[in-house]
Every structure is written in C-alpha cells, then in structure tokens.
Amino acid sequence: MPTKEEILLNFDPNAIGVDNGNLLGLPFDYESANIIVFGVPWEVTVSYGVGTAAAPRVVLDASRQLDIYDFDNPEGWKQGIFMYEIPEDIEQKGEVLRQQATKVIAHLEQGNNIADDLDIARLQQNIDREGQAVNQWLFNQATAAINKGKKVAVIGGDHSAPLGYMQALAAHYPEFGILHIDAHADLRDAYEGFEFSHASIMFNALKLPQISKLVQVGIRDICQDEVNLIQNSGGRVSTYYDFILKQKLYAGISWLELCKQMVAELPQQVYISFDVDGLDPKLCPNTGTPVPGGLELEQAFCLFREVINSGREIIGFDVCEVGNSEWDGNVGARAVYKLCNLMGLSQSEN
DSSP: OOOHHHHHHTOOTTSOOOOSSSGGGOOOOTTTOSEEEEEEOOOTTOSSOOOGGGHHHHHHHHHTTSOSOOSSOTTGGGGOEEEOOOOHHHHHHHHHHHHHHHHHHHHHHTTOOGGGOHHHHHHHHHHHHHHHHHHHHHHHHHHHHHHTTOEEEEEESSTTTTHHHHHHHHHHOSOEEEEEEOSBOOOOSSGGGOTTOGGGHHHHHTTSTTEEEEEEEEEOBOOHHHHHHHHTSTTSEEEEEHHHHHHHHHTTOOHHHHHHHHHTTSOSEEEEEEEGGGBOGGGOTTSSSOOSOOBOHHHHHHHHHHHHHTTOEEEEEEEEOOOSSHHHHHHHHHHHHHHHHHHHHHHHTO
16 A cells, blocks of 8 residues: 555646546545545435435535645645545435425425324434434544544535534534534524424534534524524524625625634634535525525635634534535535645644
C-alpha cells in the first residue's frame, strides 16, 4: 500500500477528474485521508419534494468536473478527502419506508390522528425505529473515524441525516455550537408524527447538552411553536431571519459585518449544518422544500470564512437536501469541497 507521500507525489491535480469513486477523483483511501465523507441516502420523512436520497451520488458525480484549486486553501486537497461507499441497503430500505411514510402523512392530511388507526400507528413506529437504526449506523461510523484522528463530513439525504454524527461529536467534545444555514428552523417536535423528521433535526440536536449554542441563518419559513422555542431558549438559540438580514443589507450594513456579528455568538468549536434550501432557490431548484429568498452561495462561504478568521475551529459539517439534478449536484459538490478545505484550514490554525 503506497504511503500518503507517494500518493501525493503520483497525483496530478491539473488532470481530468478520474471516475474512481472518490470526490473530485482524489486518490486517497480511508487510511490516507484526513477527512472521511459519509453519504446518507435517506429521505423517508420528506414532506414535499423528493429526490434528496440521491444526493450523495449526485454530488459525487458532479464533483469530478470541479477544479481542485481552492482560493481559501490552495493545497487543501493534500489533507486527503475520502468518500466512504454509499450504503445501498440504507437507500433501498428508505425507498420502502418512504411509501409507508406517505400513508402516515396522507392520514394526517385528512384531519385524522395517528392513534386513530392501529395500522398507521405501526407504520409510524416502524419508521421511527428504522430512523434510529440509521442514526446508530452513522454514530458508529463517525465515532470510528474520530477515534482514528480523522475529521468527518456528511452528505444527506434530507436534513434528518446527520443526527448520528452530531451525537458522535457530542460524545467527543464537551461543548460545541452549531452554525445552521436553512430556510427552515427545523425545531419541530416530531413533525408529522416522526421523531426523526427532517423538520426536527435541530429540535433533536438541542437534546444534546454539549451543544451550547445554535445560530440559525437565513430562516424564512417557520411555525409558532418554533418561534416560541427560540424565544424561550434563554439565548441558547439565536435566529437570524432572512428578511431582517436583508433589511440590514438594504440599510447599508455590509454582509461581512453581519457575518462577524453572527459568528461572535458561537463557541470555540463549531459544527456547520448546511441545508442548501437556505440558499436562493435558483441554486437549489430541486431541493425538498424550496422557499423564495435566501443566501447567495458566496454569502454562505463568506460566513464560513469568518468562522476561521475569528480563530474558531470547524469540527465537522453536513450538507443536506441537495436535489436530484446535475445543477443541484454541482452546487452541492462545491459546498462540500469548500467546507472540507475550510475545515482543514481551521485545523491547521488551531
């Protein structure tokens, strides 16, 4: 088996992206890579559009046409990035369970309660049980990688996908914060009856006491219960609504200054959870629940850079809700690669 030095020596970063099953056609394997990327092809509880279960494959395919040079971290690729084999069994099981979830959702949309129908209740319980199994799989994989001294990234799937990774980080770090880019607050308690709903990821994350702060950016679609949770969080949750950010921009406050204000609320260790529907829908037209408004991709990158510039450390990230199309995959791949490079940069500076 070649050493990492030999791998670097024999790889031409200017050549065509090779179809070798790895992001950008990079030459690394699990042992030689510093960052391990797990695809979680899971979208069982989606409540509007479908297709995000294909995102790990779509992002992987699109990544080969990206140029490797990164302006923030020109030699970032040398840290080693390896994408773990996408688990087909999870994707196949998710397809079956998605049909079951559709029945549960249709039952609720008719004004019924889950408890009204024993068969529906059994479907809901089965979906929760299988969702927990996916969380456990990711927890185990992420923990094994962390114990080897590696950093981890996750590509969803819907936004429920990274919970097991967040739990793994909580077992490793005594305190960290989440920087959450999204159109939605995702603070619903078991949305549509599903404990591990895509709309409940931050509600579930807040069950982890190690997460001392949640900073949300770009939120523009929210329910009253979520507003109440934010207001009653005692400052643990800070939400920067899209319309307020836009009003401040219109008033002449620079985006960089707004980024500094948002990042200042985070602790030293930061996890980034990037739901691409936080972007303007022109950048993610096939995401599961698109909402007009949102950020430009470079605005998101500016925010992530400010995490580094502030001296904070990116300890992990996820990119979720990428749609099943070449364009969505293109944008998603750029987000994943940028965050890999920024995470590597933050490690070298801390």
